[in-house]
Every structure is written in C-alpha cells, then in structure tokens.
Amino acid sequence: MRLLPRTLTAVALLGLLPVVAPAATAAPAQPITWEACPEQVTDPTAQCGRIDVPMHHSDPEGPTISVGFVRVPAASGTARGTLFTNPGGPGGDAYSYVGSGENSAWPAGLVNEWERVAVQPRGLPGSTGVNCAEEVFAMSPVDALTNQGGFIRAACEANHPGYTASLTTDNTVEDWEWVRNALGREKISVLGLSYGTYLGSAYATRYPQHTDRVVLDSAMDPRLAWNGIMGSQQAGYENALHDFMSWVAERHDVYGLGETPLAVYQAWSARVVAETGTNPTVVPPPAQVGDLPPGLLSSGQPGAQAMTAVNPFVVSSQGLSSQVVTGGNQATSPTLAITRQILPFTAQWPNLAEMINGTRPTPNPAELAAEMSETQLLDFANAQLMQRLVMCNENHYPANPADMPKYAWTNFVTGDIFTAPNAMFTSGAACAGAPPVASLPAVSGAELGVRPLLIQATGDPQTPYGTHRALADAMNAH
Incomplete structure (x- = not known):
C-alpha cells in the first residue's frame, strides 16, 4: 500500500479484455x-x-x-x-x-x-471480518510448505462456514x-x-x-x-533498493553513508549486522570503480563488473557463515524490515537514510507489537489472512515448483525478506491446498x-x- 496518488484530472473507466460482464441485477437500497x-x-x-x-x-x-x-x-x-x-x-x-x-x-x-x-x-x-489468526498461528512447518493455503482456508472456514x-x-x-x-x-x-x-x-x-x-x-x-504479480515484485524491490542507495550516495554530504551505491549498501548491511549478528543477502547494487580495493583499482571498469558478478555470492556466503556463528537471523532486523516497508514511498527516503546513519530512531516491530493489545494484534493478523484468502481464491497464474527450494531456503534458513514473500507465491506454496474458487x-x-x-x-x-x-x-x- 502506497501514499495516495498525484492528481485527479479528467478520467473514466477500466477494462482488461474487450468483453463486457453480464448486467447485474439492481442492488436494493439498503438502510444505513x-x-x-x-x-x-x-x-x-x-x-x-x-x-x-x-x-x-x-x-x-x-x-x-x-x-x-x-x-x-x-x-x-x-x-x-x-x-x-x-x-x-x-x-x-x-x-x-x-x-x-x-x-x-x-x-x-x-x-x-x-x-x-x-x-x-x-x-x-x-x-x-475473518477470524482465524489464532488457529493459523499453530500451522506446522510441514503445512507451511505443502498445505499453506489449504490450512488457512480451512481454519477461516471453520469459524464462518461459507x-x-x-x-x-x-x-x-x-x-x-x-x-x-x-x-x-x-x-x-x-x-x-x-x-x-x-x-x-x-x-x-x-x-x-x-x-x-x-x-x-x-x-x-x-x-x-497472483503468483505472477508477486514474482514481478522480486526485481521491483531489488531495483527500488538500488535506486534508494543511489539517491543516498548522491547526498553523501548530507547522510555520510558513502559516495557509491555499494558503499551505502555496505553501511546499511553493517547496521543490520549490528542488530542481528548476520548480514542481509539481498542482491547488492552494481559496483563502481571507486568500490575496488586499492590493489585492484588498475583493473578499472572490468574489475568493477567482476565485483558486481561475485557480490551476490559473497553476501550469501557471509550471511550463512555468520548465522552459524551467531545464531542470528536477518529477518529480525528492524532496519531491514523498515527498509522494505519504506522503499515504495520516496517521500520517506530521507527518514530511512537518517535511520541508517543513526540520526533518527529506527522503529522496532517487536516493541511496537508489544504495545498493541491482543485484539489489535489479532485484527492485524486476520487482515493479513483476509488478503491471502482473496489472493488464493483468484490465483490463476501458474506456479513454478522449481522455486520451492528458494522459498524453503529464504523462509526457513536465511530469513531474506526481499525474496521469501515472492518465492512463497511463485513456488506455489502460498496457495498450496487452496485452488481458485472464482474467476x-x-x-x-x-x-x-x-x-x-x-x-x-x-x-x-x-x-x-x-x-x-x-x-x-x-x-x-x-
């Protein structure tokens, strides 16, 4: 969900296929x-x-x-x-x-x-509202892999049949x-x-x-x-992260986080490590010549391109090794969570940059949740389940089971919140056991x-x- 739009000028209606739906019966005027x-x-x-x-x-x-x-x-x-x-x-x-x-x-x-x-x-x-969050909290890892959609649908259906x-x-x-x-x-x-x-x-x-x-x-x-929409967001969020880091690098005199996008990524990663003991594994932005170590500066742009090619493997291996040593998980990082949340809202990028450089407090989701009442927490969880029910009810885009290892790895091992939500859908896990019920x-x-x-x-x-x-x-x- 984003901030509201830009303008409201002249406008009209929509259509996806040149087919008009059959006329619906007139709605009776209900009392309010x-x-x-x-x-x-x-x-x-x-x-x-x-x-x-x-x-x-x-x-x-x-x-x-x-x-x-x-x-x-x-x-x-x-x-x-x-x-x-x-x-x-x-x-x-x-x-x-x-x-x-x-x-x-x-x-x-x-x-x-x-x-x-x-x-x-x-x-x-x-x-x-739907009312099934407490039941869904009890979902086993096996169901999360093989019957996630079916488990959610059955739990919600039991409390309100039909x-x-x-x-x-x-x-x-x-x-x-x-x-x-x-x-x-x-x-x-x-x-x-x-x-x-x-x-x-x-x-x-x-x-x-x-x-x-x-x-x-x-x-x-x-x-x-919906599988295709979630799949399209993988590159969407990675590109937005890189755009944000380019924006911050252009303002190094303001935020002091680095003069290249990769330098900003490294400063951001260091903050995640400080919070969790492990680093984020989302793909870093492309390296520039200025990112090369002193001994490799002579390699110029080819060296930067080589660095760009190996960096995804570097952050993945560093993440796994640090998890083994510290037992940390990047998914618990407040900085990582707020980054993904804020990326769609460019007006909030200055606030995010200040959170990364430490001049602005970073909201902690765990602390915010602790301040919520049980009713508020259940309402929030039920709202997320409502979204899943709608998506699975109308999910007609084919899944790719080859993405199941990616979903299992990022969800249960690395905690990569830039990949796990998308892989959950593209793999078919999100709606497993819950085939579409509506066109x-x-x-x-x-x-x-x-x-x-x-x-x-x-x-x-x-x-x-x-x-x-x-x-x-x-x-x-x-």
Missing part, C-alpha cells in the same frame, strides 16, 4: 446504520456507516454479512461529485485511507471539491454498488490504487451507467494474479463515457512499470 467511526479515522468531518449485503451476491436470498464504509464530505460544502476509492492490497484499510491524513496525502483540490467514500473490504474489521469463498473481487464490486445505492448517488467517480485499479475497473465495466470519471494509480495486471471479472472501458486516466511510476516496486500496459489497453486509458 450510522455509527461511531473506528479509532483510525481522525478526520472530524468523517461519517461511518454500514449496510447488510448478501454473503454471496449470486445468492441474494442467502446469508448476509455487514459491509462498513467511511464518507468524508467535500470541505467546501459543495461537492462536484462522489469519489469511491480503494487503497489496494487486496485488504488495504479503507477507514484510514480516507478518514486519516496520516497515511495518505490527498490533493487540496480533491479534498475541497469531492465527497470521498471508501468501502471497507469484506473480511476486514469494520466489515464482517464465508471464505465469498472474498472475491466480484463480490466486492457488488458491495460497492450496494453502498452507492444506499447513499443515493446516481453516479460515482472511481480512484483505485494498485489492486484498487483492477477493482475500480471491474466496477466501471459492470456499471458504466453509474460511473463518471476513473483514475487508475499504479495499475495491476490481472493476468498475473477474475473481465474489464473493458468500451462503455465508458470518459476515457480513464492511468498514472504509473517507473520505479514502483509493487506494481512495476512494465506490468501496467494490459489494464491500460483494456480500459482504453490515457
């Missing part, structure tokens, strides 16, 4: 239960409500669940329109995204002129439509971030008559859902009155630039 907002909503003008919706919209007479939402009126008092938005994930918290200025930087013009609405995704606290299969993009699109109808808005505009670009596109495809403008920020390629809604901008606007950053590690074209073409986006 208005209620106090949860603690993450800090905007004093925000209003929070909830409605009842079918657990499965394909079975409107079946069991129901609750879907919460947050509404923030236009600051000017007169709204140009209503903007439905989603922060991605899947499973990004809607309440904090729209109702708090701490986690997103909304443009002043948008705040003044638009009513903003975010529907809390089903499965998260605030809507009917619910896990409803956690799909298709049902979330219908949740949006029911909230739109309950609020009495004839048309809405859409702003989607990351996964939200696909969700918003799916809504606009199905309900073009209720869609005005569409902005897609950091487009997801649904054809890669992905087709998307098309063919019926939209205004072409969507798509914004894509070249250095984004979560939705790499090369993956945006499919959604842009399907939605006929600018």
Whole structure:
C-alpha cells in the first residue's frame, strides 16, 4: 500500500479484455446504520456507516454479512461529485485511507471539491471480518510448505462456514454498488490504487451507467494474479533498493553513508549486522570503480563488473557463515524490515537514510507489537489472512515448483525478506491446498463515457512499470 496518488484530472473507466460482464441485477437500497467511526479515522468531518449485503451476491436470498464504509464530505460544502476509492492490497484499510491524513496525502483540490467514500473490504474489521489468526498461528512447518493455503482456508472456514469463498473481487464490486445505492448517488467517480485499479475497473465495466470519471494509480495486471504479480515484485524491490542507495550516495554530504551505491549498501548491511549478528543477502547494487580495493583499482571498469558478478555470492556466503556463528537471523532486523516497508514511498527516503546513519530512531516491530493489545494484534493478523484468502481464491497464474527450494531456503534458513514473500507465491506454496474458487471479472472501458486516466511510476516496486500496459489497453486509458 502506497501514499495516495498525484492528481485527479479528467478520467473514466477500466477494462482488461474487450468483453463486457453480464448486467447485474439492481442492488436494493439498503438502510444505513450510522455509527461511531473506528479509532483510525481522525478526520472530524468523517461519517461511518454500514449496510447488510448478501454473503454471496449470486445468492441474494442467502446469508448476509455487514459491509462498513467511511464518507468524508467535500470541505467546501459543495461537492462536484462522489469519489469511491480503494487503497489496494487486496485488504488495504479503507477507514484510514480516507478518514486519516496520516497515511495518505490527498490533493487540496480533491479534498475541497469531492465527497470521498471508501468501502471497507469484506473480511476486514469494520466489515464482517475473518477470524482465524489464532488457529493459523499453530500451522506446522510441514503445512507451511505443502498445505499453506489449504490450512488457512480451512481454519477461516471453520469459524464462518461459507464465508471464505465469498472474498472475491466480484463480490466486492457488488458491495460497492450496494453502498452507492444506499447513499443515493446516481453516479460515482472511481480512484483505485494498485489492486484498487483492477477493482475500480471491474466496477466501471459492470456499471458504466453509474460511473463518471476513473483514475487508475499504479495499475495491476490481472493476468498475473497472483503468483505472477508477486514474482514481478522480486526485481521491483531489488531495483527500488538500488535506486534508494543511489539517491543516498548522491547526498553523501548530507547522510555520510558513502559516495557509491555499494558503499551505502555496505553501511546499511553493517547496521543490520549490528542488530542481528548476520548480514542481509539481498542482491547488492552494481559496483563502481571507486568500490575496488586499492590493489585492484588498475583493473578499472572490468574489475568493477567482476565485483558486481561475485557480490551476490559473497553476501550469501557471509550471511550463512555468520548465522552459524551467531545464531542470528536477518529477518529480525528492524532496519531491514523498515527498509522494505519504506522503499515504495520516496517521500520517506530521507527518514530511512537518517535511520541508517543513526540520526533518527529506527522503529522496532517487536516493541511496537508489544504495545498493541491482543485484539489489535489479532485484527492485524486476520487482515493479513483476509488478503491471502482473496489472493488464493483468484490465483490463476501458474506456479513454478522449481522455486520451492528458494522459498524453503529464504523462509526457513536465511530469513531474506526481499525474496521469501515472492518465492512463497511463485513456488506455489502460498496457495498450496487452496485452488481458485472464482474467476477474475473481465474489464473493458468500451462503455465508458470518459476515457480513464492511468498514472504509473517507473520505479514502483509493487506494481512495476512494465506490468501496467494490459489494464491500460483494456480500459482504453490515457
């Protein structure tokens, strides 16, 4: 999940394949239960409500669940329109995204002129949440390798039979439509971030008559859902790390961490070693001539290229040997964790550089967790499980079992958090035992009155630039 987008100019809808989904039945206007907002909503003008919706919209007479939402009126008092938005994930918290200025930087013009609405995704606290974290905590290493998805699905299904299969993009699109109808808005505009670009596109495809403008920020390629998307993030995060270290090296006079990206990497690595007794094993940035030892300076650029080629093996061997000696694991490093968390947010790079050089305290995840109540910890864990359930329910991209050794090695041995999450999906371990239960809604901008606007950053590690074209073409986006 990233900071909010750049601008809100003219926009329209989305589409992935030139196929329009069959028309859905009209959502009945449900009564809204208005209620106090949860603690993450800090905007004093925000209003929070909830409605009842079918657990499965394909079975409107079946069991129901609750879907919460947050509404923030236009600051000017007169709204140009209503903007439905989603922060991605899947499973990004809607309440904090729209109702708090701490986690997103909304443009002043948008705040003044638009009513903003975010529907809390089903499965998260605030809507009917999944409740299975305590059971999943007991998962064995064998299940983690061979039946991870199946174990999670069974644990969550046991506490709410029938619910896990409803956690799909298709049902979330219908949740949006029911909230739109309950609020009495004839048309809405859409702003989607990351996964939200696909969700918003799916809504606009199905309900073009209720869609005005569409902005897609950091487009997801649904054809890669989900093993392929996670696989694309491997190079995405490595490149972002190298970009960050180049940025810091250019500011050596400010941060004092080194004049080359590799020198910055070494300073960063030293901090991880100080915290854990072992070094990070993520691929270092390319070496420059200035990185060569004095005795090898005469080898010039060929020497730097040779150093670049061997450095991945060097950091891996150093990591393994230091683990044997100290018993440490890089995954416990606060610096390593905060680095991966901050990399997508370039506005936070100065803070990260100061954490590395010691002029700013580094948040410690273990200490932060200790300050949370048991309920807060379970809510956080359940939110992560909700994301996994959605991803496995719609995971149609083939896995590569040849990546299983990489997943086992990085997850159970080295603790390389730059590789383990991606290898977990590309290997098939993440959804093992949990085959997909739903198809992905087709998307098309063919019926939209205004072409969507798509914004894509070249250095984004979560939705790499090369993956945006499919959604842009399907939605006929600018």
